[in-house]
């Protein structure tokens with residue numbers, strides 16, 4: 258069965274009439290939307306980075322802040338929305354700026370939990386850059402906690418992953434947290 262046919266069954270399961278005017282085309286649109294939101298499954302790191310790695314002497318921290326993030330929680334298939342901060346300490350190579358955001362998207366556009374998303378982004382940046390350290394901090398609001406369940410509108414989840422120098426050196430970590438603010 259195609260994704261579209263499954264959505265028709267879901268509408269029926271909800272007691273709706275998939276043939277009524279307003280829902281005509283909905284299974285097709287919903288399938289397309291879901292495929293878009295999960296497009297990260299068909300992407301890979303090499304294609305995303307596309308060779309945009311540049312030689313550089315700098316060993317100072319590079320931080321890309323406030324990367325907006327839309328993902329889907331794998332427990333409820335509901336969105337979680339927030340921002341990611343990604344930092345690394347170059348080790349001879351720097352990554353094209355936009356590629357950091359593309360890596361975030363590649364993993365966010367999958368069914369996720371926030372902790373795994375954070376780790377996958379950190380490990381990918383580490384793998385691509387060979388950095389001395391990588392840090393990823395994500396702050397997000399989960400619709401599964403807001404629209405249903407405990408219905409908490411003001412809580413957000415913060416998750417962080419620190420690799421290399423960010424894990425081993427408290428001063429580096431403190432500098433990062435200061436820069437993120």
Ligand SMILES: Nc1nc2c(ncn2[C@@H]2O[C@H](COP(=O)(O)OP(=O)(O)OP(=O)(O)O)[C@@H](O)[C@H]2O)c(=O)[nH]1
Nearest residue numbers: 330331332333369370371372399401402405406407
């Ligand atoms: N750690 C973590 N938990 C998540 C994330 N997204 C959703 N969850 C949680 O996954 C858990 C699933 O718990 P269950 O008890 O199986 O599901 P549920 O009955 O729908 O839970 P409630 O949301 O408490 O109603 C819930 O506590 C969610 O808040 C995430 O990104 N990270």
Ligand SMILES: [Zn+2]
Nearest residue numbers: 330332333401
């Ligand atoms: Zn959820």
